[in-house]
Amino acid sequence: MNQTSKDGTVKPKRKLWRTRFKMARKTSAFAPRVAADEVCIPDLSDDELQHWGEYILLSDATSVLHRDGTITRRAHNITKLYANELLAQWDEVYRFYDRNTSLHKIQTAKVYLPDGSVRKAKKVVQPYGQTSLNFYPLRPGVTVELEEQQDFFIPDRIAACMWGQEYLQFAIPCRRLRFTVAIAEPFSLDYKLHRTDAEPRTWKQGSYQVYQWDLHDIPGYETDDGTPHPRDVLPWIDITTLASWKPITKFYVKDLEPPARTPPQIQKLAEELASDDQSTEDKIYSVYKYSSEDVRYGRHPNELNLEKTREMGLMLEDMRGDCKDKSSLMVSMLRHLGIEASIAILLTRMNGSVSFLPGARFDHAIVCVTLENGDRLWLDPAGGPVTFKDIPYNDQGTQALLLNSEGGELTTIPEGGPQSQQVSRTCEGFLSEDCSYQFTAEVRTSGDTAMELRLKYMYRNQESTVLTLEKELASHLTGARIESPQFINLKDISRDVSYSYQTTLDQWSRQIDEIILFRIPWLGSMQTAGVVNVQKRTSALQTPNPIRFTDEHKIKIPSGYQGYGLPYEHNLECAWGRYQATVYVENSHLICQREVDHRGGIVFEDQYPEFKKYWEACTRADALDVVLMKTPS
Template structure:
């Protein structure tokens, strides 16, 4: 994910949460002053003018993020933003806020809500309209995290006003077993006058601090709460990214705070989560026995088990609370016939286990990909999990969330997310490269023109597309969702753009190459004006 501009929404903490009745929403937050450990900073105005680089009509005057991690009590995260609307676009952009939280393990306190106009502070806590609503930011991806949002509509907001607000969220997802990690971006492609980042560390265990893509001055002090780490930046230089930069590369400077010493600790954290869900009851064994009765080769059994987890279990993520990382038991996923990446992973591993085939979960990050190798150890950096195994000395990466995948194990399209952390407590816990040599050319095209002997007769144009790897998967998905007729029509309209007098000679035909997993489409047209 490339950061092209700084949006206030990126500062609002998003968490997974169980569904609640609307009548209960009103009691899910409080209004109170910040805790005494919070340091208040004055809002500063820019010394240099970069208003021509401002986006969305909003100049960020202060971005303040403070985190207190006590030894025994719950974590507290204080966030404060001061943003100036330099025009009407800015008014529209910042006059409505959404603060996301998870009341199953978090509490939200709105600390302040003010408008600064002509150096006068106007309190909006009593006049702003506030309501807690059900938020589902990943609904389009079939992921239900049940998040709640405190929606705030600010009245009497005018061009030139500065919105200054703050809030505190107490609590953290218990699935992390009280292990702390966080990260912060330190430079942006839009003007930010002042940034503050602070971690107040009250635990006895060491806190590891790393910066990526540059260095920053981190001040360390001691107080009654513990060790105080702080970062202050004033009018940091803007960073503009070239449009030709690879999608996996992120040039922005980031600071990481993590309680994890190494990737082995991440494996130790994840291993019991997955082992508790991998199981082989009768329902799993019955499916495995059915596969074994149809296939004799181990590689074919693996491919059949993968297809079952892909095609027979629909993708649906109910990632509320600890379910953000805790997989559902395999038998329950099989009964429900739906699950997310970790549920499908556990089911596939359980099916393979029932056939005496050893496989492991592999944690990956679909956004960081190759850059994951540069990042410090942390459990929170991963956003996806797949299955890995070795067969005849070769490692395979199997993604059970992929649909419409065909072919034998040797020809399966394998994902390449850069690096993966294999959850196997018996081997060395390191990041493993997923890089591999492609088996096929992704797309090959064969065009044939049959020229008529007489100018009055139409010529014939035939084209054959052979899709392999993920191109075949994507094309099958397109045909399944849109229908073959619709796809054929779009192809016909495409060729009409540069072939005069085109008409359809034969309907589009598709065929499958069972072993290689390739998809072949054939089209035949007549050209009256060749």
């Protein structure tokens, strides 16, 4: 039976001799070396190289967890290059390692020229564990080979374990991809397949259990600005030897948890901030406002690589801290006020939304407050000037580890949907017979849009704010004249951001004899977002982030005119959005109402025709002219 520690991790066995003497460990028994001749023949056509810019001939990765809890990683890559920007990436290749805890060896570094000759890359060993490789000469059609191994002589910082992931497809084609994992007793491996059913070949090699994926002729996955994160669309493998999240929690509690005894200066600060507050919500808001606004984001350069939170006294001296510093400060103050709060660590949405097996894969820290009724309130004091009770979309729907108890709690941060990210506009104006449209607008924003407006404007003076807001509003409507732009609420983060302005659109409509063709200047018009600009996609599409646009125009129409073909209504819906618009005439006013929900999500290749059909129908509805006809005398 394996010996386990109190936090559930497996206790490693005695050290290997090669670990003691800091020598490289052998891995060829698990994955025999693949020679370049095995993958370089047959040669690639120029058409393939010109299409992709490069072509991976071999991607061979081996990860070994030894009985003493140390790890060996070997990587062997052979790539044929063509595009200039990709050639430039191989001019100089750097590797860094800590000589006290690991050993890094370059086993092969070569350039294969089109004429059949071979050149060795120049290796320069620099101080402080840095190695520089210069591949020369490089020109279209060369093949570069890099084989390297790194041996770690102390276990992972979390515990004696191994965790990680490997993609089974890349943005460019790969002739052969091999991924090998060898786990020594007493450890055991847990793996999870994502978007693939490729089970590994397994066998016993001495005291090691070996898992190997060996794939051939993998097509490239063409990407563009609309392609989602690779973890959400490509096949990949998640691996870990950790049986639970307990050791992860233990590690981060040690680094991030505020002191059990709240420092006197933090006690005093919390009491001063909440001195005038009556309710629990008021106290939470006061602490959040201070942590979010008064404590600026960042750290001194000499503290950037420190994983622990800053000492509270230092934070109060220079009023600065990163996400974990701000969260720790906020939790410390809330606890002193008798409010249950915990730090939550997560991997933000920009890095994909698929959940991981246990491992230290986090890039952000926020705060979770447990209210008196048991509900949870998620707050991000480092997310920017976010409205109280809102949370940036980048945090929503992600896997989070709450550092609130022994072993922690793995949960998912709720997604607010389009209703939590709103832009709502109300307009009232008149349409002249000369086809000009003048209106006054009031706009209310919430969620990320409100945060972005605060980031852009809250530290500007009045003159700069007016000028910049005028330019921004005019940029969405060609020829628009913007007057009197002003924020109704900008700096109060307890409320949504609102602003107003007046607009004149000269000759906005078209007049044909006694007919006026009027196009409604909808807010967030779908004509301006070219997400369906191709007939067919060869990769998935990331749809716009969730947001709701609500727009209403009450327009006084010219005397003697009436609507033709009104009222009309459009109701469109699919899995990724909803569109609803109505236009009618009431008491000599044209009433135009529209609500659009972008629901977010991923459109895979086979779903693209459905999404394209929906988006194009919405675009046509946005562009539809309202017909006003002059009635006979």
